[in-house]
Structures are given as structure tokens and as C-alpha cells.
Amino acid sequence: MEALPRTILYDRHVALGAKIVEFGGWEMPVQYPSGIVQEHLATRKQAGLFDVSHMGRFIIRGNNRLPFLQHVLSNNADALDVGESQYTIIPNEQGGALDDAYLYRFVEEEYLLVVNASNRVKDWDHLQVHAEKIGDVEMIDRTFETAMLSLQGPRSKDMLSTLIDSGLLPDPLRNKLSIATLAGAEVLLARTGYTGEPICFELFVENADALKIWDILIEKGAHAVGLGARDTLRLEAALPLYGHELGEDPQSSEIPVFAMPLSRFAVSFSPLKGEFIGRAALEMQFTSLKKIFDRDYSAIQDLPRLIMPVALKGKGVARAGYKIFNNDEHAGYVTSGTMVPYWHTRGEGIASVLTDEHSLRGISLALLDSSISEGDTLEIEMRGRRIQAVVVPFHMRSEAPPFARAIPWDRLHSEKTSTPEAKTVTKARSILDQAIRNTSWRQKECINLIPSEQTQSAVTRLLSVMDPCGRYAEHKQVMAFSEAEVFYYQATDFIENVEKRLEEELRDYLGCPEVETRLISGQMANTAVFSALVDYLNRVDRKSEQRRIRKVMNNHIIRGGHLSAQPMGALRDFVARDPKTEKPAVVNFPVLPENPYKIDVPACAKLLEIHRPELIIFGKSMTLHHEPVADIRAMVDALALDCTIMYDMAHVLGLIGPHFQRPFEEGADLVTGSTHKTFFGTQRGIIGARFNEPDPEYDLWLAIRRRAFPGSVSNHHLGTLLGLLMATYELNHYKNEYQENIIRNARAFAVALNTCGLDVAGDPDISFTQTHQVILNVGYAKGPEIADRLEKNNIIVNYQAAPEEEGFTASGSLRMGVQEMTRFGMQPAHFEALAGFIHDVIVHGRTVSKDVAAFRKQFVDMQYCFSVTEFEDEIQKLHQLLR
Amino acid sequence: MKEISELNFPDDLKYAGNHEWSKLDNDEVTIGICDYAQDQLGDVVFVELPQVGDTFDKGQEFGTVESVKAVSELFIPLSGEVTGVNENLEDTPELVNNEPYTGGWMIKIKPADVSEMDGLMMKDAYLDMLKG
Known part of the structure; x- marks a missing residue:
């Protein structure tokens, strides 16, 4: 018999005492002497090092590389920029998986496709057939000349950081790539992995360098982990394994790709893909899946069963192939299952820490009738008895780096705390006492350094709780009355006057002709602007579906960008999907390599030319620098872009002036902001605009007014509106x-x-x-x-x-x-x-x-405000009125 | 995975072809799995045992032991009635790995025919079998 291939690291595994088995046609370590349980736990708490060099590695290049990949893979390869990777499926015409794979784009002119070891030859032959059909595609199998290591776990970043000679680690986002020199060797680095660890890397190195990198990482404390724990780790993370969750089911029929939850991210129907292998079948599955999510089972024949995480409630171990019953009816099979260890935690919320104790729990993935849903209790038949199990949404969560957190089935939800039984009057007195203590502590004993907070002056605060705080004053400009504001309620003269005075003061402060003050938060101000811009962009065509903002340029959230200017925040429903990336069409300001808090202004020119954004949003929540408004305005004008420049000044609204910057003088169209950070005011939001009545863009301003009311608020919180007027007087004064x-x-x-x-x-x-x-x-x-x-x-x-x-x-x-x-x-x-x-x-x-x-105690008297003594009589009267 | 020479096989036990050990003490026989078996299995995560009072004929399956990767049946080396089971294994199955001959014992039985002990192997014969 021909000897099985071994990876370049085989001798290392033997020297470490590994138990070697045949896997995917290779001799591989299944476990080291510490055992699967310890290897699993070490990965979750420290870092695990895996030799995954047995996986197939194909380089794909040639002029037709992209059309080829779009045809043979399920995901949208065109979405990958250099430095990005994606999970993908190699589909067959029936909508099943020949294999699952990862596609990496480390350099401009070639792709790296990583496939399962056991499918390498089959995949190669299949891909070759199509490569020849399409032509001008070159494929190179680099499996035997290179090594692939996987370093996973909370300490993995530390270990790699200390090895870098030149280059950088990939950006801290999943699927990002970089090329760096580590300990003298060129290494391709990817933020990918098969463990669910939030801090994870895969390394591609030439064979000649592999031993050195392996040895250094082991020396730095990485635990060698074999295929056994690789399987328990991926199972806990509910990641599919070909032959279990993909490929054939226990009855030897093909598992539809969309049965596996990750497929929703691995299959793309982007028009950029054109016709690809399996597209028709996959579209039918997807249609069926959408219906199943709506509990409509009319197309269930295209997707009769789905892969779901199932946790064991009783004692026992579910194994692949075991039957599952739902109310005594056969409802599917376990596709993968075992007992996995997990660390106990101590403490709650963000303060919870992993202890040194661990337990085992029985978990599985199962292919179950599509009508079964989360929370359903089932029975798994094992060796003649049936054990209770429950469908769970997940076994583990990865969104709280640096640790992955196990979620046993009985700990899916925190317990709601309820206050001890007490009389309502007692509860009321208690909350009053607590409010007194809290205010006294925050105002007289603490040094508050939260950059988004402010204490308002006594007179501002007092005004905020006077009569207007319980009133309504909806109003709208009516053209028929020569643009007069018409109020919907009576007795609003006072607040109308307050609002006019506030607009006046803010126009003066911001240096612009128009101000909207009815928004009650900075985020709401942003939402109103985004919504108004969509309204404005569609102003001619009121019958078609209203199109979204085609492209937005902003600060990336990880580089200090505001949540309220992100797709995950206020921007979400107003920005288009980029047909290429299939993600929100947002491009981020480039930053200086040596100072990630500062925009790289010269690098913006090319991006503006390529992306031609319709909206540019300046402003950050981690902000150390002026924003380059004037420079970008000049670039936008030079390119004659039809683009609105907005500066979300939330944090720095109170700094406008000669000591910071003047946004409108520098070329901003719009300024939004919250009025309670550096600004002196009550907690509200405002919008300022540079548009004047005859400007063509004045229609955008009118849209903003409409999206404030009736678009955002009916009641615009008149108490704090009155307070804000006083605060604005104070700021303009001081x-x-x-x-x-x-x-x-x-x-x-x-x-x-x-x-x-x-x-x-x-x-x-x-x-x-x-x-x-x-x-x-x-x-x-x-x-x-x-x-x-x-x-x-x-x-x-x-x-x-x-x-x-x-x-x-x-x-x-x-x-x-x-x-x-x-x-x-x-x-x-x-x-x-x-x-x-x-x-x-x-x-x-x-x-x-x-x-x-x-x-x-030295700093309890507020400065830069109208002193209480100056208005003593009036303040007394206001206090009296509150009694 | 250890070499056979690194494993421990006490002299005072009897061994079965399926890698169970048996020890006669007064009228009771204690049964477990030997160092070789636990090493082959890897981390034991679950042990399923019979109840006191159950009776088995020699060679019948009396339970299962599960490691992370696989399930293995346990076969009784001699006939008898179960008089005790190691309840510690329910919460600490790793005792089978760490102390296969002491804390990791599995059941005690009252043998139907003590002479069946004579059919089991002594240490040397068992080692010869392992080395094949």
C-alpha cells in the first residue's frame, strides 16, 4: 500500500506525542497527550495551534479567473477586495454541495481557494473541467509546497503581534487579510478559522518556513490541538463539516445547501454572478427558506429539513446518525454530536470572567423537519433509550471578544430581576432617596470625564421642567399662508416665540441661515437628514419605489466613526446596497497609518473619484482632530460631484469657532449634532443648513423640515426646548x-x-x-x-x-x-x-x-453660565411654581 | 497515545479480552476497564451503567463508555448480579482515565460462579495478547 502523505509538521506531532490517524488521505494528529478536552479548553481560554496543512490549497489566476469563480462557486467572488476573504460553497447542479471552501484574495491578480482534504482531488477535477471550458484560467495546486497553520483563541493576537518584523496584522474584522513578515518569513495572514473564536488567525507559509513558525508559536505558549478538538470546537460554534452537515445525509440523499444556516451568507444571487452552477436549484431552496421563516410550509418540498443546533437536556451523548423524534414521529437525524467541555464563568455581564472550573455538556447539530423551530423539545434515540433535547439558537456566542462564551441550553436568557415586594409609597420614597444620593454623588463627589455628557446650569435645568414640559406645539409651514408656521394647538404663543428665539441664537452660533430645533436627539437629527435626502433624491419621481442614497462616505466605526452615521445605526434604511459587495454602499475615509484617528486627506481624492458619494458624513465619537472639511469640499467641487457634505458635530458642537473649526465657512452643507456634550444644553438634537431660499438645494432643506415634523416627532419635548434656549444664550455669551x-x-x-x-x-x-x-x-x-x-x-x-x-x-x-x-x-x-x-x-x-x-469639592460651582444670584428673584418664583 | 510499556497493569487483577479488569474480594467482584482501554478511548465523557439488581450472563453488554469521539460497549467478564455501581462516574467520568483501577471502577457483582474467574487472564497473558 502506498504510504499516506504527511504534512511538513508530521515529525513535530510525533515528537509531541500525538496519536496519529488517517484523515482525508493524510496521516494527521487526532490528539496530543493532554487530550481533546484540555485542547478544547486551552483554545477557548488561551490559544490553540492547529496544523491544517492537509487542506487543499489551489491558486487561481488568469484573465478569466473572476468569471470562472463566479461560475463554480456559490458566493460573489467579485465582492472581494484585495485583503478580504469569504466562505463559499462548490455547488452541484442539484443545489447540493460538492464541498465547502474559503476563497482568499491576498493579492490583486490571484485567488486562493482552500478546500477540504478529503475532497481535494474531486474538487480539482471538477474545477478543471470548468476552467478548460471557460478558458484563460490557470489553476495551481499548492497543497504540497506550502503549510497552513491555524492559531485560534484569545491570546493568539498577542502571540502574533510580537513576531511581526514588518507589515501589519489584518484589520480586526472577520475575513480580513494581510501579508506580513513574521520571524523572517513571509506569511499570509487571515482573520479566519474553524473554532468560532473571535480572535482567530490562519497562516499560509512556504514549507521551508513552517517548522520555524510552528516552533515559535509553541514556545510562546500556543497549545498544539489535533483534529479531535478541532471537531468539538467547530461543533460548539455550529460550523458545518462536509460529510455531516453538507453532502449526503444519513439516508444517503443530498442535503440542500440552504439547509445549513451559514449558506445564507455563502450563496449570492447578485446579478454580477450571472448563471452559475446550481443557481436554479439554489433559488428554489432560498424561496422555500424565506417561506419557512414566515411559517409558510407551501414550498417545503424544496427544503424539507434544516440543520439546527440541538442541546441535550438529559444525560447521554448524541452521535451522528442517531434518530430524532418529535412527539413520537421521526423528525430527523443527528448530523454531528458529542460532549464538549466549557469553562464556568463568575460574575455577570461584561464583568464576567472565565474561572478554572469546567463541565461537559451534550450538544449536537441535527437535520430536522423544517417545521420544527427554536425551543421545541425533541427526543434523541440512543442505544435503545430516548433522551430529551431542545432546539437552541446557538451553543456559543463569539460577539464578546476576546473570549467565545458557551451558552448552555438552560442559560440562554438572564433572569429578569424583580424588586422585592413593598408598598408603592415605600418604593416611591426609596427611588427619591436613590435619586438624591445619585445626584449628590455625580455632582459633588465625582470627576466626570465622559466626553458626551454635560451638566446644565441651574437656570437651564429649572426651565426644562416648567409648564412647557407637559405641552404640545406641533406646527408646520403652510405655503398657502406665505410659508407661515401654523400651529395645531392653542396657547402656543409662548413656545412659538421660544422656538423662534432659539433658531435665531443657533443661526448666529452655527453661522448658517437655517436651523431645525425640533429633533430630540443627535441620532434623530441624523435620521431626519438621511430620510430627507432620500426624499429629495426622489423629488421628481413620486410613483416608483423611492431609491436610496447610492453611496455614502463616512468614518469607519472602528476608527472612531459615530454609530449614528453607520449602517448599523441611523443610516441603515437610507443607504443602498452596493451590488458588488452586497453590503451597504458605504466607503470609509482612509486614515493615516501612524495615526488612525486622522483622515489621510490626499488619499481621499482617488476614493471620491471612484465612488462618487452622494453624501459625505464627517464627525466622530472618538475625535482628536479637526475634520478636513475645506480640503474635501475643494475635491468635491473639482470633481463636480453631486454630493451633500454633512458634519455630525455631536461631540464638538460646543467648540464651533476660532479655537476649533467653523464648518459652514469651510464648506459644509449641513451640520447635525446633539446639544449636550460640549454644547451647554439639554439633551436634544439640531440641524443647521447653509441653503438659502433661492438655492436649488433649498428643496432639501424643506424636506428636512418635513422629516422633522411630521417625520420624526409629534411632541418635540417643549420643556427641554425652553431649557436649550437658555443654554444657547449662555454659550453665545461665554x-x-x-x-x-x-x-x-x-x-x-x-x-x-x-x-x-x-x-x-x-x-x-x-x-x-x-x-x-x-x-x-x-x-x-x-x-x-x-x-x-x-x-x-x-x-x-x-x-x-x-x-x-x-x-x-x-x-x-x-x-x-x-x-x-x-x-x-x-x-x-x-x-x-x-x-x-x-x-x-x-x-x-x-x-x-x-x-x-x-x-x-473645589469644583462644584458652575462657570460660564448666568449666576443664580443674578436672577435670584426669577429663580425663586420658578421654584415656587413647582411646589 | 502511550506505548504498552508506559501503561500500568496491576498484578492482582484478572483481565478479559475486551480489556475489562476484575478483582475478587470476599464474595464480590469489582469490574472496570484497564489502562490500555482508557488510553485508547481518550477523554471519557459519559459512562452508562446498569442498576443494582440487574443480572447478566458472561459476555453480555452491561453498559457503555463514551469518549469525545466514540462510544464503546462494556462486556461483563463473568455472570452475576449487580450489587453496586460507581455513582461518582455520573459527574466525574474522567475518573476512568485518571484512576482506572481505583476511583474509576464501574460495577460490583455477586458472581453466579466464582470459577469463571479462572477463565480470565493474568497480567502476563494479557500483555502477550496486547503485543499480539
Whole structure:
């Protein structure tokens, strides 16, 4: 018998004591001496290193590489930019899977397709037939000349980071790629894997370099993991395995591709794909799936069974092929199943940590009648007895990096807490007491550094709870009355006057001819603008489906972009899908490699020319720099783009002026913002516009007015509208001194933190910041714990993910703003003292809560506001009226 | 996976061809699986055992032991009535891996015919069988 092939790492596996088995035609390690359970657990808590060099690796190039891939693969290969990868299926004409695969685009002119070892020869032959038919496609099998390692788990990023000689790790998003030199070897890196780990990498290296990379990673503490734990890890993550969830079912009939939940992301019907193998059958399956989700089983014959995660309630181990019963009727089969270990956790929410204890649980994937749904209780027949099991949405979650979290079936939901039984009057007194304590603590004992918050002056706050806070004053401009505002209610003269005065003050403050003040949050202001822009773009054609904004350019969420300007936030329903990427048509501002908080202005020119956005959105929630409004305006004008430039100034609305920037003078069309961050106001949103009545774009302004009312609010919260007027008076009165001190304090604070030895983000040449914000890097995933520690010491900050981090649970930064404490009179020297407290807490773990509370006592009288003594009589009267 | 020389086979036990061990103590026989069997199985995650009072004939299946990867049947080396089962294995099946001859025992039986013990192998014969 011919000897089976071995990977370049075979001797390493033997030396580590691995049990070697035949798998996919290769001699592979199934487990190392520590065993499958320990290998699984080590991957979930530290990092597992897998030799997956047995997987087939095909290079695809030639002029027709893209039409070829579009024809033979189910996903949209055209959606991949260089540096991206995707999960895909190699379909057959019947809508089944010949194999599942991953397509990588590391370089411009070629693709890398990774297929299952056991299917390599079959896939190759199939692909060759079509490559020859299409012509000008070159395929190269690189399986034997290269190695493929997989490094998965929370510590994997740390391990790789220290090895980089040049190049970067891929961006912290799944499926991103990069090419870097690690320990002297060129390595292709992908944020992909088969474990469900949120921090995961796959590495492609030449055979000559593989041993060195393997040895270094083992030396750095990666645990060697064999095929056994690879299977339990993928099962826990509910990832399919060809031959179990794809291919043939236990009755030897083909499993339709759409039976497997991941297929919804692996199959594309983009027009860019044209006719591809299996398209007709897959479309029928997809139609059936959509109906099944609506509980319409009329097309169930195209998709009679679906793969679902099933958890065992009773004791036992479900194995592939076991029958499953629903009310005594045979309802399907287990496709994969075993017992898997999981770490116990201690604590709740973001503070929960993995302990050193673990348990085992019985989980499976099953091919079940499509009419079965989540939560249904079933029975699995195993060796003559039946064990209860339940259909679950998932066995594990990956969205809280750096750890994947096991979700046993009985812990899918947190328990709702209920307050102990008490009389209503007792409860009312209790909440009053709590409000008194909370206000006293936040106002008199804490140093508040949350950059999106502000305390309003006493008179602003008082006005916010006067009579208008219970009233309505809907109004609308009516052309028939020469554009007069018509109010729908009586007794609205006062609030009408307030709103007019507020618009006047804000026009003056923003430096623009039009202001809308009825929105009650910054996000609502953005939504109103996006909705109005859609309305405006469709102004001629009112009969067809209203088209969305074709392309938007904004700051990426991981580079400080505002949630409210993202597709996952307010933009979602207003931006078109890009037919190429099949994702929201958003392109992000490029940033400087050495400073991810700053836009790379020269690089914008090419992107503007390629993408021709209809809307550009400036503004960030992690903001250290001016936005390059004037530069981009010049580029937009030079290209004659039909494009609206908007600046979401939420964070920096209170900084408009000579010490920061003047958006309308620099060329912005629209400014939105929330009025309670650097601005002095109550919690609301506003929109300002540069359009004047005869401008052709004035129609956009009219659309914005309509999308404010009736589009967004009926009741525009008149109490805080009145409060905002007073706040705006205050800001217009004190802005010069306030704004200058904000910038001065932020810089002094940043420099002092840096001098203490802390890692301050940004450019030291400009004292780190041009805004009220200071960003401190405290170490990967340590943000939540340190923010909590600071809170216990009466310093309130906001943990945030830095640009290289995978999500907010992995936050390694603290975002701070000086605006509120500046308003309470803190000066540079005071911020230097505060930096000392922060250093004590973070670096030395000292308890400084009493010192901080005592420090705050110096700063309880608000500055930059109309003093209570100045309006003593009026304030007394207002107080009396509240009794 | 260990070499046979690295495995432990106590001298005072009797071994069956299916890798169960048996130990006679007064009138009771304790039964488990040997070091070789647990090493072959890998991490044991579930053990299914009979109930006290059940009776079996020699060679009948009396339970199963499941590792992460596979299920294996357990065959009784001699006939008898079950007088005890190791309930610790329900929550700590890894005892079968860690202490196959002590904490990882599986059942105790009252043998129907103690002379059946004579048909089982001594350590040396069992090792010869393993080495084939």
C-alpha cells in the first residue's frame, strides 16, 4: 500500500506525542497527550495551534479567473477586495454541495481557494473541467509546497503581534487579510478559522518556513490541538463539516445547501454572478427558506429539513446518525454530536470572567423537519433509550471578544430581576432617596470625564421642567399662508416665540441661515437628514419605489466613526446596497497609518473619484482632530460631484469657532449634532443648513423640515426646548473663554497623563488633541475593568475599543473629555493633579476615592453660565411654581 | 497515545479480552476497564451503567463508555448480579482515565460462579495478547 502523505509538521506531532490517524488521505494528529478536552479548553481560554496543512490549497489566476469563480462557486467572488476573504460553497447542479471552501484574495491578480482534504482531488477535477471550458484560467495546486497553520483563541493576537518584523496584522474584522513578515518569513495572514473564536488567525507559509513558525508559536505558549478538538470546537460554534452537515445525509440523499444556516451568507444571487452552477436549484431552496421563516410550509418540498443546533437536556451523548423524534414521529437525524467541555464563568455581564472550573455538556447539530423551530423539545434515540433535547439558537456566542462564551441550553436568557415586594409609597420614597444620593454623588463627589455628557446650569435645568414640559406645539409651514408656521394647538404663543428665539441664537452660533430645533436627539437629527435626502433624491419621481442614497462616505466605526452615521445605526434604511459587495454602499475615509484617528486627506481624492458619494458624513465619537472639511469640499467641487457634505458635530458642537473649526465657512452643507456634550444644553438634537431660499438645494432643506415634523416627532419635548434656549444664550455669551479653556485643558491633561508614563493616543506634536477629548490606551481588553476601577474611585470615564481592537468587549482604551469639569472651573494645573489620581489607580492600584471626592469639592460651582444670584428673584418664583 | 510499556497493569487483577479488569474480594467482584482501554478511548465523557439488581450472563453488554469521539460497549467478564455501581462516574467520568483501577471502577457483582474467574487472564497473558 502506498504510504499516506504527511504534512511538513508530521515529525513535530510525533515528537509531541500525538496519536496519529488517517484523515482525508493524510496521516494527521487526532490528539496530543493532554487530550481533546484540555485542547478544547486551552483554545477557548488561551490559544490553540492547529496544523491544517492537509487542506487543499489551489491558486487561481488568469484573465478569466473572476468569471470562472463566479461560475463554480456559490458566493460573489467579485465582492472581494484585495485583503478580504469569504466562505463559499462548490455547488452541484442539484443545489447540493460538492464541498465547502474559503476563497482568499491576498493579492490583486490571484485567488486562493482552500478546500477540504478529503475532497481535494474531486474538487480539482471538477474545477478543471470548468476552467478548460471557460478558458484563460490557470489553476495551481499548492497543497504540497506550502503549510497552513491555524492559531485560534484569545491570546493568539498577542502571540502574533510580537513576531511581526514588518507589515501589519489584518484589520480586526472577520475575513480580513494581510501579508506580513513574521520571524523572517513571509506569511499570509487571515482573520479566519474553524473554532468560532473571535480572535482567530490562519497562516499560509512556504514549507521551508513552517517548522520555524510552528516552533515559535509553541514556545510562546500556543497549545498544539489535533483534529479531535478541532471537531468539538467547530461543533460548539455550529460550523458545518462536509460529510455531516453538507453532502449526503444519513439516508444517503443530498442535503440542500440552504439547509445549513451559514449558506445564507455563502450563496449570492447578485446579478454580477450571472448563471452559475446550481443557481436554479439554489433559488428554489432560498424561496422555500424565506417561506419557512414566515411559517409558510407551501414550498417545503424544496427544503424539507434544516440543520439546527440541538442541546441535550438529559444525560447521554448524541452521535451522528442517531434518530430524532418529535412527539413520537421521526423528525430527523443527528448530523454531528458529542460532549464538549466549557469553562464556568463568575460574575455577570461584561464583568464576567472565565474561572478554572469546567463541565461537559451534550450538544449536537441535527437535520430536522423544517417545521420544527427554536425551543421545541425533541427526543434523541440512543442505544435503545430516548433522551430529551431542545432546539437552541446557538451553543456559543463569539460577539464578546476576546473570549467565545458557551451558552448552555438552560442559560440562554438572564433572569429578569424583580424588586422585592413593598408598598408603592415605600418604593416611591426609596427611588427619591436613590435619586438624591445619585445626584449628590455625580455632582459633588465625582470627576466626570465622559466626553458626551454635560451638566446644565441651574437656570437651564429649572426651565426644562416648567409648564412647557407637559405641552404640545406641533406646527408646520403652510405655503398657502406665505410659508407661515401654523400651529395645531392653542396657547402656543409662548413656545412659538421660544422656538423662534432659539433658531435665531443657533443661526448666529452655527453661522448658517437655517436651523431645525425640533429633533430630540443627535441620532434623530441624523435620521431626519438621511430620510430627507432620500426624499429629495426622489423629488421628481413620486410613483416608483423611492431609491436610496447610492453611496455614502463616512468614518469607519472602528476608527472612531459615530454609530449614528453607520449602517448599523441611523443610516441603515437610507443607504443602498452596493451590488458588488452586497453590503451597504458605504466607503470609509482612509486614515493615516501612524495615526488612525486622522483622515489621510490626499488619499481621499482617488476614493471620491471612484465612488462618487452622494453624501459625505464627517464627525466622530472618538475625535482628536479637526475634520478636513475645506480640503474635501475643494475635491468635491473639482470633481463636480453631486454630493451633500454633512458634519455630525455631536461631540464638538460646543467648540464651533476660532479655537476649533467653523464648518459652514469651510464648506459644509449641513451640520447635525446633539446639544449636550460640549454644547451647554439639554439633551436634544439640531440641524443647521447653509441653503438659502433661492438655492436649488433649498428643496432639501424643506424636506428636512418635513422629516422633522411630521417625520420624526409629534411632541418635540417643549420643556427641554425652553431649557436649550437658555443654554444657547449662555454659550453665545461665554463661548470664547470656554472654548479656549477646553482646548487648553484637554492638552494639559493629555500631556500630564503622558508625563506620568501612561500611553496617550494621538500626535504628541500637537499635544495629542485638538478637541475636548483625550484617549488613553490601557492595554488590550483591559478597558472595562479599569473604567470600573476608576468609577469606584469616583472618576467616571468611558471604555472604548481602539482601532485595532475587535469590539467593545475587547476595549483597551479610555475615552475622556474635559468639557464638564472645565465648566466647573478646572484649570490645567487641576487636570495635572487629576492625571496623578488616574495614574495612581491604573498603575499602582491605589484607592483614591476619598481624595477624589475632596478634590471635587473645589469644583462644584458652575462657570460660564448666568449666576443664580443674578436672577435670584426669577429663580425663586420658578421654584415656587413647582411646589 | 502511550506505548504498552508506559501503561500500568496491576498484578492482582484478572483481565478479559475486551480489556475489562476484575478483582475478587470476599464474595464480590469489582469490574472496570484497564489502562490500555482508557488510553485508547481518550477523554471519557459519559459512562452508562446498569442498576443494582440487574443480572447478566458472561459476555453480555452491561453498559457503555463514551469518549469525545466514540462510544464503546462494556462486556461483563463473568455472570452475576449487580450489587453496586460507581455513582461518582455520573459527574466525574474522567475518573476512568485518571484512576482506572481505583476511583474509576464501574460495577460490583455477586458472581453466579466464582470459577469463571479462572477463565480470565493474568497480567502476563494479557500483555502477550496486547503485543499480539
